[in-house]
Amino acid sequence: MSCSFCVESIRKAYERTEGVEEVNVSLAHEEIRIQYDSAALSEVELKDTLRDLGYTIRDPDKQTQFEEQQQEVKRATRRVTLAGAAALVTAGLMLFMIFVRGTFESEARWMDLVTLGLALGTMFGPGRYIGVKAYNSLRRRIFNQHVLLEAGAFAGLVGGFLGLFVFPSFPTVHFFAVSVFITTYHILSEYTSLIVRSRSSQAVRGLLDLQPDTARRVRDGTVEEVEISELETDDHVRVNPGERIPVDGIVIAGETTVDESVVTGESVPGDKIPGDEVVGGSINETGTLLVEVTTTGDDAFLNQVARQIEKARTMKPGVVQLADRVLKYFVPSVLAVAAASFLFWVLVPVLWTGGPLGSEPNVKRGAFAALAVLVLGYPCALGMATPLALIRGGGLAANRGILLRSGDAFQIFQDVDTIVLDKTGTMTTGEPAVEAVVALRGDEHSVIRRAASAEVFSEHPLADAIREYANERSIEFSDPETFDSVTGKGVRATVEGEQTLVGKPGWLTEEGVDLMVARGDIDRLQERGETVVCVADDESVIGLVAIGDPVKNDADSTVERMRAAGITPVMSTGDNERTANAVAATVGIDRVMADVLPDDKRAEIRRLQDGGERVAMVGDGINDAPALTQADIGIAVGAGTDIAIESADIILMGDRLGGVMDAYEIAESSYRKTTQNLLAAFSFNGIGVTAATTGLVHPVFAMIAMILSVSAVLVNSFAGQLLRGESPNTAFAVDSGTAAADVDDSASTGCETKPDAADANTSAEPDTQNT
Template sequence: MKHEKFNITGMSCSACSSRVEKAVNKLDGIDKASVNLLTNSMQASYDENVVSEQDIIQAVVDAGYGASPAEGGSQKQAGAPQKSASDIAKEEMKSMKHRLIWSIVFLIPVMYIAMHHMFYEWFGIPVPEGFQYVFHGDENAITFAFTQFLLILPIMYLNRKYYVNGFRNLFQGAPNMDSLVGMGSMAAALYGVFAIFRMSWGMGHGDWALVAQYSTNLYFESAGMIVTLIDIGKYLEARAKGKTSTAIEKLMDLAPKQATVLRNGVETVIPVEDLVVGDEIVIRPGESIPADGIISEGTTSVDEAAITGESIPVEKQVGDKVTSATINKTGFIHITARRVGDDTTISQIIKLVDEASASKAPIAKMADTISGYFVPAVITIAIITGLIWYFVMGVDAEFAFSTAISVLVISCPCALGLATPVAIMVGTGKGAENGILIKSGEALETAHAIDTVVMDKTGTITEGRPKVTDILPLKGTKEDLVAIAAALEKGSEHPLAEAITTYAGDHQLTGRTASDFKALFGRGVQAVIDGKTYYAGNTRLMDEAHIDTKAITASLNALADDGKTPLLFADDKEIIGIIAVADVEKETSAEAIADFAKMGINVVMLTGDNQRTAEAIRQRLHIPQVIAGVLPQDKEKHIAALQAEGHKVAMIGDGINDAPALAKADLGMAIGAGTDVAIESADAVLMRSDLLDAVSAIRLSKAVIKNIKENLFWAFFYNVICIPLAAGVLYPAFGIRLNPMIGAAAMSLSSFTVCMNALRLRFFKTTHSTDVSRETSAPETSSPKAAQAATQTPVPEVAAVPAPYHYTLSIEGMMCQHCVATVTKVLKAMDGVTDAVVDLDGQKADVSADKAISAEDFKKVITTAGYTLQNLTTPKKEEDETMEKTLKIEGMMCQHCQKHVHDALAAMDGVTAVTVDLEGKKADVTASKDIPTEAFAKVIADAGYELVK
């Protein structure tokens, strides 16, 4: 089954899209065809052995529209070069603007000639005497009417598509919006021609009453005004619709256009389209990475915000993977291309967002069904309205005719057709901006009804990598225990062993060497260090080695109750210590689970861990329900069981091991950044590997569905109210009726209103803060990830310290997060200390105080806590005088812009703190001295943006 996208031309309303869809779906071999009015595109899945691409194009042409394959199609539209949807949209916008301008140019004199007496009577605008001599009075009636007729001919010619398409579709039995507009405008023009003949007959026969009757009831101005107002509405609508595709355009802008490759020892700059797998690509600092690949030379840090949303650059070295559209920050590297062109991550993301924005949600079916009957029903109502007024109510033909035209031109199937796709495109685009990739409109709609979220544990709730959490020496120091443990575990491939060796390597505690290594399956390891036998493993191994563990039973139980795995270390006589390892929870997991609870969504954790470990995690994160001891292949059964109970279930997993469960769930969310976005197994992909994005995805779905319902309400409400009003139901009692020109203006306004309402979704805010000051402020070091972030991105001293005194303490002996908590607690308890941030990896603490504190006082507190104070910086009194200024900045479009502006301002002399608000297009700056506006303007301009003075 082949899946292909086609560009469709000539559609004007949902009746058109419905007609194209039906025409293609009738073909043998078509699995599904879905037409999107907003993007003027069609997604078709078909059997190539039964139906061809050209057959599909011909079916669209036979239905009265144009079609061509989107980029990459094998056939082209006859006689036309291949164009992208973006190119087609730009050409249509240009043509529409040209048509609108010239229509207005000719309409103005028509309106003045037709209504000059009203302008004088109503507004006191004088009419030139020469003008009155030519056009005023019954004796000039033919000149008056025929001049209007000549002036509307260019307007009608410029807007001939309404007549050609409208009447063609009408005669084919599939009338659309063009039919309504074309019939209304043409009827008004033909009535005017008829009036000229009647006036001519009256003049020839001396019937000046007949001349006066028809000269005051011409409809030439209505014929021109109707199509011109529709043009205005269409132009405004097109501009509004154009704003919905900005997310895809931003993604496309992220992809580099050129690459520097090393071929035969020579550097050559080539277009990225010419890259092939295996190319060696040279990437300098500041350049975007043009392909997915592996670093073959050099080290660097990479800004992956474009893909994962993480603001902190990631350190990379030889052998590490890099992803297309990320930015090389510091180092000079070579990479070997592994995925190029359409296979790169950024290309797949663009494709995913494009297909999602062009797809239909189930809620759209109601509007599509109604639109299919809407236009024929309106034409019928218009005819009946005219006949009732003329034959039943006894009014003159002019009144009945005017009322029928009003019904035709006020009815708006466009609003119905745009209600759903415009909101879906904005919603999926907004999700893509924030690392939430939603596959389809159906998935977007499903998410809003979710009442149960099932989560995998490893890699979803937790980091997915075991880490050392506790070091409890029973003999010797912590450093000695870690060094011995690292030497023992060096020969093991077990993930728990890797956690210990990694920790030891990070803290330079790998000096010991083991020999005679033995892996004891299911129990641990044994080796000789410095001529002495050591053991590492569980209590079963200790029992076999005749080493007593009774004294540490309470400690082992306490660690197990906390969800940690204790590893015992012993020499040939006794236990020398315990090191606990755990797959720690992600920083935001608890917050996400709490947010789900606030939304009334039940959370279930599925894990293969034992009940004791699972229960510990449940209590820490306040998870309502945990199912432990579940094998990956059995997760699908638990999803099915919840669905059988009537729940709408979302499954959040890694997209690989959890594929069956993801596919079974009503909504599958693959959580995991990098090159594998798990497109096949999930309905949505959370690029940041963060559960808060799952919360945002459901919140976004609710916002989109609410917006769609609002759009549908206003579209239905507009037609339900305006069609009877145009038909004159209020005229007998209140004398209220609609002029056809007012009806045409209202019709245009309804579509424009629906588009603008959908665009409000652009202001949707995710659960994550996009404030740069938050992203770069000093992180809490109560977790390994936060500590790592603190070492990767040094925080400017002034940004983190509001108090007047700042101290940096070098502390020796901190080994784990319990040490961090202890040191933080004792420092914050000191008199005068306002804040203390402890960095485990850096073995230091940054302390803020509102008064001077001596080195001896710090040393006493640190020593009492069981650690050693190595060094203390000289206290620094900060400047009391500060300047605060808010800058309005134009040109910021995304988080890259936000960070760019932040870094540029933060680097200015005297600037002590910067907060950049992307949505508000502003920056709040604090400085230790007065900085002139001109200096800010220059820095902003050099960064590529504009300071609004």
């Protein structure tokens, strides 16, 4: 699929098919999601509908899809090379005519035949796929850029043939040359779109790579390493410290802390004891676990998230490109003017006898006028308008540490009225840090020294935060004489000859420590969403250490910029409601969604979209990926996970949240440039078409108009940057090096049918398939 017209024609075809309940079409990913009544309709019939529309079906196997994308880029490169060679030879012949022979017209039949061969070779060789697109569009009564291109290219052929066999005064070589140049330029513009357009099909592949390939299965006392696919429900697997948990399951032996940011995005690991659930892909940090498998295959958490991403991609609201909206009216207008021009010169002299046009039908002039209108009607700069604006905007954004990966972002971002922000790693730094110290005996210095000494041998992230705090403030601490870690509760140590307990308030109460004097401070700190660590000796509590996830320095100012732009900020997090509300209050956000799982985030964004809101999502974790994909604009924090980055349209290369509004402003500017580019492109064509109706415009002027319109678009896109000494190509350097988005891996933007057809992939939802 290449444009909004493809989306609409496919949607309409399925909506008119009895048995289809819902259809969602994704132009960006060339995917269709169909919900249908299997009693009334079969998968074969659904596929036949696509084939009847002129498409083939890509193999949904994600492994082969990656290779197919690489092949598409190679085919596009071959097309550009062949068409470019033909255009260079044609240009050489024309220069030979003008500067050597001193004439605009050919004086040798061999030149006519050579340019004819080049025109036919270009149109039906590398440009054949354009003709297929144009035919399928016309068959469905859709007028798009492919129809307009083929009208101009065939007009060149017809004009050349008329010069060869009917009207010797026709500029034969120039008409044939127009066919070559128009086709070549369109191939070049689609190739440019191909290499700058974002692709996210690697997202699911990157996600599934998080799950280990093998697991240690324990059966009858024997440990064996097996493939994940071999595991069955109720199997037991052993997970050592530092390893990813391979499957979803229940802990049946062992105690540990687990980094579950894969599920919740929360930076502070959770404690796990026998009976607790664990999720595949999360990281076992401290102790050895024996886990009983509870879900496998499609029911596993990571596979569910993968399906949610696929579902979100096809249910994402479509965007009608500005160029498509213009073409909807421009193409029929050009075709109508061409027909009217021919009829004018043929009929008016007959109907207006004695008029200034003579009394005989002027078929030759009418044909020349109609052909010139069709030739000049193709806006050569049209295909470059959006990609060049993307390159320009990408260069500006890259200078601010932002990667714009989607042309749609230019058109949508300016209409966004709601921005949903993840908390951990997005609004906050994503790393536990000491937020406050309360000294109940002695001073803060002594409390931290005592706590850091007790935690020297602990591997818990909260212990790391305490030691880091002490080091930053040059507070010296020493190794404890004795040390005992109580998993999930705290540590017991001897520091400078004194018994010391550092841990959760509940555990210290179990150990007989009276926390009555600290209760008010504990409640106050916990209300702020912070984790409270108590420091005590055998008799009483010495002090409290509050550990939290600090809010980023620019979070509150970014929220203010959103409100100033008329955008409503919303926080969505897998963290608990108390912590979420505390962070939201700090930065000035009123709407909060807490305790939400990945699909809940996606569903909430879908609900907002169904209510007519344009939504951007900002996140950094795996749990944000479905929501990033579902949102009109997905914005990933570059310090986050690969899956979040690959699911997004915009990437903030650092952790500065203010980049969100910087990207908004750049997108607005780039959209204005796209509008100006299209206006420039169509202005030259509008003037040219008007002049062509006289029947006096030489085909050379079509080439001049092509050069002028492209030059205008280039100047408008990059003149300001070049004058300021900025590089317009910065976006490519950032894209290939940071977003794991190598140009050769980019997905095709064209409507080209795929070489292989394959069966559709059936999802876990009843009667729903992704094709």
